[in-house]
Amino acid sequence: MTNLPLAKIWPFIFAAVSATATYSATVFSQMMLVPNSASAIPVTGKVEQPRDRLGVWLTTVDSQVLYDAKEQSKALVFLQSNGFSRAAVPLYTGGYVTWQLGAGHGGIQVPLDPQLSPTSSTKELLKSLGKYGVKRVGWFEFGLMAPVSAAWLQGREQLLLLDRNGSSLWQESPNVNRVWLNPLQPEVQNLITNMVVNACTTLPLDVIQFDDHLGYPSQFGYDSTTLNAWRQTEDGKKQPNPDPLQPEWKSWRSKQVTALLQKIRKLMNQSCPDVAISVSPNPQNFSYHSYLADWHDWVRRGLVDEVVVQIYRNNLVSLGLELTQIQLDAVNSLVPVRIGLLAGLRNQPKSVEQLQQEMKLVQSAGFEAVDLFFYESARTHFHDGKNYPPTHAPVSQLIWVPKS
Secondary structure, three states, X not given: OOOOOHHHHHHHHHHHHOOOOOOOHHHHHHHOOOOOOOOOXXXXXXXXXXXXXXXXXXXXXXXXXXXXXXXXXXXXXXXXXOOOOEEEEEOEEOOEEOOXXXXXXXXXXXXXXXXXXXXXXXXXXXXXXXXXXXXXXXXXXXXXXXXXXXXXXXXXXXXXXXXXXXOOOEEEEOOEEEEEEOOOOHHHHHHHXXXXXXXXXXXXXXXEEEEOOOOOOOOOOOOHHHHHHHOOOHHHHHOOOOOOOOHHHHHHHHHHHHHHHHHHHHHHHHHOOOOEEEEEOOOHHHXXXXXXXXXXXXXXXXXXXXXXXXXXOOOHHHHHHHHOOHHHHHHOOOOOEEEXXXXXXXXXXXXXXXXXXXXXXXXXXXXXXXXXXXXXXXXXXXXXXXXXXXXXXXXXXXXXOEOO
């Protein structure tokens, strides 16, 4: 099923919001602003909708599910009890990998997460998920990003991207500084591709997933490697010192990220052709302009097998507007599209009613698959599994099982 025009789904938004707020004429007028320009992505026909309709991201932050065998057992019961048929497990995050790469990996050695123990093996968790019939997504959350303090990057500053001020620092949030790896550097390309191929050939995975972090903030790219390559192009000769938001400069840098994904796709086709490639970016405009991650182009080029669009909103009108973007509908005609919703954060909880309204809105817009961020916050919205028997109803009829 493809997206419905916003004019057809606004009654669903109204019904959802009216439980908590009063709509005004101003809001209605805002909701009717439907883009009228055609998408550049060709519409080729209906794409088979995903059968794994309810998924969740596991994390290494605010959760012990990767580090504690008992927590893993609880998670398996929870997923089965509530109709979850898909789980994303972090493989590269926080500057660490969560599985043993083994000898002979070569090049840069990203260390194993020190919080892991022999009783909380990522590989065993993935095996258990498979036994429970859960699709296993290996999540490369950090992509080209790394912590500023990563020991494995010390002495390798030439691999980092710089801003116009010559700084490699990027503040993700207050007191959290990151750096970004340069996709033009062969050593960086080898690092990413080696990790991906190792993961898809040694771990029981169904999918490898990246997000906007397979890209980099648009204010970066002023290191000598990137600038020298840019200045060899026709546009670069005309504009050797471009502004960060200059269109040709943005497009050229974005293509360097796309080239890395092409290499990943080629090597996966050779090494693990049965493992799909997924991306879970923000909506296209934000993803491209902020992180140079042009996932619409990735879809056009056949580089990805599915897209999970992260639409983390607390406002139903904003969510409704994003769900009815013409570009999103066009992508949904080429590859399966899932919608990522925020179930809540540790210091930003979300009510059961709010998430329920969001999920109904997603379904009314014609999207049949939802992934929730993240596992610990999702648990607060569902039965805990202790006294609730596993369901055998189709997930399409069960996509929402709130606490009674």
